[in-house]
Amino acid sequence: MYTSANDDLLLLAAIDLSGGPEWFGADWERALRALALGKAGDVLHGRADGAAFATRAEVRPGMARPVRQRAHPFRLQPDGSYVLLAGRLHHADEVCARFGLSAQPDQASLYAALHAKLGEECDRRISGDYAVVQWWPSQRKVRLARSPVAHAPLHVMRDGNRLVVCSVPGPIFALGHQARIDDARVGGWLLSGCGPPDRSFYVGMTCLACGTQEIHDPAGRSVRRFWSLRDAPDVRFKRDEDYVEAVEEQLRRATAAMLAGARSPGIMLSGGFDSQAVASFAAEHLGPQATLRSYTSVPAREASPEDRATSFGDEGDHVRDLCAMYPQIKPTFFDAANLRFGDRLNAMMLVSGWPVYNETNAHWFHAGLEQAAADGVDVVLTGDSGNAGFSYDGWTGFPTWLAEGKWRRLVRELKAFPFDDRPLWRKFVSRAVMPHLPLSAKRRIDEGRGWRGSPFASWSPLRADWARESGLLDEVGDDGFTLYDYDVATSREWRDRIVTRSTNGGSEILLGFELLYGVPIRDVHAYAPLLELCAGIPDEQYLRNGQDRWLGRRILSGRVPERVWKELRMGRQAADWPMRLQRDREAMLDELESLNRDERIAEVIDLPRLIKSLREWDGQDNPQRGDSTRLVSALGRGLSTARFIRFAEGRNVA
Template sequence: MSAIFGIVNLDGSPVPSAHLEAMKHAMASWGPDGATTWSEGPVGLGQLLMYNTPESLNESLPLSNAGGDVVLTAAARIDNRQDLFRQLDLPPSERVGLPDSALILRAYEKWGTGCVSRLLGDWSVALWDARRRQLFLARDHFGVTGLYFYQGDRTFVFASCRSGLFSLDDVPRRLNRLRVPGDDLPSQDGSHGHYEAIGRLTVAQAMTVATTGTKSWTYWTPEDAPEIRLGSDREYLEAFMEIYTEAVRCRLRSHRPVATMLSGGLDSGSIATLAAQALAERGDRLSAFTAVPMYDVAQATPRGRSGNESKNAQAICDFAGNIDLTFIRGVTRTPVEAIKEAQRVLLSPHGIAIIVWYLELLETAQAQGFGAILDGWGGNLTVSWTGNRQRYLASLLRDRRWREYAREINAKRGVHPSPLWRTAADAVTPLIGPSLTELARRAARRDLVGRDSRRLLGKHTGSPPTHPEVTKARNPELQHFFRFGSGLNSTLDSFGAAFDLEIRIPAMDKRVIEFCQGIPLDQFCRDGRDRLLVKRAMSGLMPDGVVWDNKRGLQAADSSHRVRADATETAKTLTALEESHLVRQYVDLPRLRHTFEKICSSPEADTRHDTSMLLRGIGYAMFLQTFDDE
């Protein structure tokens, strides 16, 4: 994805060209195909270009309208071009080769700031409207593109990544001690993430900036999705497949070849299947990348999970007939090396174990000449959502459908054998009401996360934020992500840019989200089974052994093995971290070292959870270490 940046001097002083050049230089990796700037008086805009669609070859940004009073810069891939062509009444002669950024400018001229609700795809946009003397910023519905900003007394600066902001002397790089070592996301009170003065537009958020003040608003939420009621299961399935297929197909529009990640599960597997079908129609093949362990993980994999999904991935490829599979074993980086590299890319802490494979996968895709990667991320919130089973059972009770209720309880035990007490709990829990059930579950999860974090990261760790809109939502997991997880998906944009790639997420297409939000719960969970929507949709398109496999994939299953294999490097890292006064203040280093020693001394034990917390602790500690000079 391309990147954007800009400056508005609120005191009216001209923007120095050197400031725009500094931002452009700091963000150079985002623009393999060029970089341009524009300035006029107190406003300066810029773009770093990566050709991501055939039409992007015609792009020249920043772009002015015919009157010269609106100037736009954008990083965008618009997926509903044909709809917009019709709504804007553009003649066919103007449609061919029209860049997506020019389409956004046309939409703004017709609908103003309300245009953002009509744009589908991955995009971030900045427009200077000289008529209103204001800057308009917005970010897409899912927030794949990042957009950070700093507002001082005299200036407002924005960029697709933090490095662009920190290239300017006027932008402070200060640790937000109120959020250490919490997640890098805005809190409920509006405070910032890891950096004290740096803000970020969250998912589906827009903002205007003028000398009279700054205003921000959320222009869409998943809960806005209208209720969908059709006549039969078949109609729901047909409607879903039409939407999901289009969400995949529109993301195959690319200047360079598109590949896909393939874990062997339902999310990435269904995306790979639909992409392969679309490519087969034009005689092309699809390349897929699957992360596999380097060590034998059979003993470390718990019951009901799969630590090595290579067989499922290969089965999906063989069934499709036109998918070429490459296994990624994560051999080019140690866990500590991968964490350091991720921090350099993001300028924020990162300690997720899968990063070892993820960076190698992107590096391999870049070397093979791909320009975009399809990712199944977020599918468990939409297409393969398990369904809010407790709420579904509660609805059966509320409607006095006693027989269906009893059948569901018994069917669940038949599909997933469980002790009698668990079956009884399933039967009784809905009686206290779905919202209370969800609240209790969320509270238990917060306590677990908080306790585990404090075990390694000390007393300063807080629990993840929550909100009544989350606990009362039809899909609490999706709503929680929407409100608080916007930083997670924008990291995909940054990682992609580091390897000249665009990460594309079909399962979080707005149309897919709204459909999955609007249909009845029994389309997801029924007859004792869950994730029924995508399972029924993929039946016959993917191997039955994959579609109906009750095992769930286990990412980074051999992470403990890797920590033990690189014990010397990890021990040196911990010793170096002990020299940092900030790390000593915020991280419980004795517990961190004890956890490391436990992993090394227990090769036969299941220490995946300990390893996860160790790597997360190291990631936070490394980030804190960079602020020692404050």
């Protein structure tokens, strides 16, 4: 049986596609040392016909000894290839039985056997969270692949026939590539929250997007995307109950896949649908005699954030109610009051080589993982992708029913919709018609209405003039989904964008957390068969008689506390941010003033605006003024990204 002990967390391959002499020999030791940063297992390395390989095990060594670098003979597969695999294949024993494969010594060999049998359809017919490098010396060909929903990233640098592929950027720089930041990528990160999924933060490098295969040979490079939630097949059952049963079955399979090999599991647990669903299915899978440790962030005692009509600030009681239903869940509540803004940001950048998007909200994840590691937890479950799956709200039903000519359902649901008290005709235009219009038309309609504020006055720290003059606004102009917060026309489009954004760019952040604390992180809802099923289910299963998240509520009824599955409000993560920001204000102002004297940073980030906002802030959280978007989002992202630019380019880091 394949377990987590077989898994590799990182991979590194340096290859000469021309068959010439090794060009990486002198720097190889430096690259291995870069691969060994952080808390994970041993580094195995070896040479093979024009290539050098290294992998790093996910399981960290015993506390009594350091990480070792050991020479290792990488296996030549029966098809003449060498295969490196970072991550995991799900249900490996089941896959062997289904495709008539004999037992394999490791997951890389299993993948090689699957590819030899199934060819390029291999990645469509299996499930996993992985990134793969295959090297055929006789053909001088490299094949890269990344699973549809993966937090196993892959960074690629090609210079002529010199090719380096690695899970993290650091070893690529150790092999001689210059670390120079792509300002356009930074701009997209700070304006629309993402960028093209294959675009790196570093000039001269690319990233392999999820659900993508890539071929390199002396003639060039070819790329093929083999998976997208936009292509998920329709799912239609006779009874409403059939949808619930089908999703429950996939949630059970997802839970089993993520818990495979775990001996002491834990979960990052909130008061919301997604993590509570994970906890309930995990408790069911583990049984009443097992222990599932949970880690929940609560506000600092002196903060006391208020509840609001649409949100609540303390998720502790929701979690306590769940633990009362499942005694095997052993909760830990923490406020991370000792962590200040950016305390561990430099360490994160060192191990991951990547910026952190929501640093203002990172303290609770640091504190939870630190405690989980101290408790001996060997797998931490999350529910990050639930909104794109079973707990989707169904709001794209309005434009979908319009396009499908389902007028009765459309009118009935518009009348019943509880979150919009405008006249019916206004709701019809806004919720059913507008999502189908091109972005340019939406912007013309909104001109002069004043209620959609500019991102440069709220959540984006970029300088508006730089964004215009650099061409950034033209580049992201068709992406109204995030930039202008417009609704989209179909649930598949919405889900695909959410999943693409979270896995391309966010994967490096999760990997950084793993390396910092040595605990694997697995998102139960990021299970491709589950996401495909949920994407194919019609919107009327998610929005019915004015009840949003209808499918999720039916699944969770009786499984989690009633106050959770009936909850219409959202939990506010880091709701104690005013107390934290007030405490850290002077240090942050000093750093902002220092950055404002750095022409490299000040050209891109609107530091005077951030300084003014922080100086004039009255210390309160006023949603009408947009305090949280200006201070938490713009300020936090601007500061952390400025630190990243300085760090990556070897400049002074505050």
